[in-house]
Amino acid sequence: MPTNPNQLVELKVAGRYRMLPVWATKLSFEVRPGLKFDTRAWKLWKPCLLLLEEIVKKEKLKVSWVRIHSHFGLKGDIPHAMGWWDHEQKAMFLCHFDKETLLHEVGHALTSGYHGDPWAKATARLYKKYLNGKAYSASMIQLAHYLSGRRVYKALFNERPPKAPEILSIWKGLKP
Ligand SMILES: [Zn+2]
Numbered sequence: 539m540p541t542n543p544n545q546l547v548e549l550k551v552a553g554r555y556r557m558l559p560v561w562a563t564k565l566s567f568e569v570r571p572g573l574k575f576d577t578r579a580w581k582l583w584k585p586c587l588l589l590l591e592e593i594v595k596k597e598k599l600k601v602s603w604v605r606i607h608s609h610f611g612l613k614g615d616i617p618h619a620m621g622w623w624d625h626e627q628k629a630m631f632l633c634h635f636d637k638e639t640l641l642h643e644v645g646h647a648l649t650s651g652y653h654g655d656p657w658a659k660a661t662a663r664l665y666k667k668y669l670n671g672k673a674y675s676a677s678m679i680q681l682a683h684y685l686s687g688r689r690v691y692k693a694l695f696n697e698r699p700p701k702a703p704e705i706l707s708i709w710k711g712l713k714p
């Protein structure tokens with residue numbers, strides 16, 4: 539193994555040979571880049587996946603594998619969600635590489651019942667624990683976009699949440 543953690547190495551992932559940086563091969567879960575994954579996107583995914591590794595340990599979470607995307611130079615809209623969690627496979631799908639999306643999915647992994655109250659409570663706790671300042675405030679406003687999240691927001695802050703801004707794809711117009 540090369541000593542530079544960012545160096546790409548060829549590895550068989552889910553039956554195909556792919557190029558992964560050394561750091562991504564040392565995680566407790568398998569990282570599966572999408573078929574058209576641009577290797578220049580690894581640097582964007584690094585903070586997100588390292589945080590997931592930290593969370594897996596701290597929250598005693600079982601994650602088998604994580605599928606990640608890249609969509610550099612995106613013009614239109616993406617016909618899939620920013621992220622989702624598969625309870626049966628213990629697998630996470632992430633399109634957005636931001637921490638808020640990751641924590642939203644970890645909230646699903648720790649609970650059940652889609653966007654119900656247990657999910658909203660768990661996700662609010664994760665936002666508080668793993669986000670700071672503006673990122674935390676923005677994430678709580680997005681959480682209040684869900685009815686369950688609105689209840690948590692009102693209980694925490696004793697006020698009605700402001701309207702959540704519409705989320706555009708993180709990849710829109712993004713250059714490598
Ligand atoms: Zn995607």
Ligand SMILES: [Zn+2]
Nearest residue numbers: 642646652653
């Ligand atoms: Zn969700």
